[in-house]
Amino acid sequence: MSKSHTNRPAKLALSDGTVYSGTAFGAEGEAYGEVVFNTSMTGYQEILTDPSYCGQIVTMTYPLIGNYGVNPEDVESGSLSLRGFVCRELCRTPSNFRSTMPLDQYLREAGIIGLEGIDTRALVRRIRIHGAMTGVLSTTDLDDKSLVEKAQN
Incomplete structure (x- = not known):
């Protein structure tokens, strides 16, 4: 199993002191x-x-993301400008004839951190x-206090 499929811990800390713990991708x-959401x-x-x-950390409200993978036809611009991506559950094995790679690999290659396994509804x-x-x-x-301090500065 590749490192991208192991349970790597990750955290999201907000400037109000709230911390969410999940799994990285x-x-x-x-x-x-700025933490924002898309419905x-x-x-x-x-x-x-x-x-x-x-410059934003985007949270998806739909519970399962990544099920149709990534393909070159659906890009809006030549690069990813967001800072992070949050979802409830990542589909690691996409199923679509247009898919050229899974979302996990796409974000890894672009240098974007992903977080799954948190209560996105609460966020x-x-x-x-x-x-x-x-x-x-x-x-x-992964220290809560340190992360909250960083989020507040």
Whole structure:
């Protein structure tokens, strides 16, 4: 089993002190940005390549992401501008005749950190109630206090 398919821990800390723990996919490291959400049921590849998400950590509200993989025809721009990507569950084995690679590999190659396995409904509810917040998404620093401090600065 490749490293991308192992249970790598990751955390998302918000500037209000809330921390979500889950499993990493995509790249490793740390990413900072405004935490936002998207309610689309499909089109995650277009969202990933949409320049309007530049510098943001995007949370998908639909519970399963990655089921049709990634292909060159569905890109909105030549690169990924977002900082991080969050979903409830990542489909690691896409099923679509147009798919050229799984989402995990696509994000890894683009240097984007992904987080799965958190309660995205609770995260979106928090953003809706309290407004936009800065967050830090990390696979390297997993200390809650340290991550919250980074998110607040």
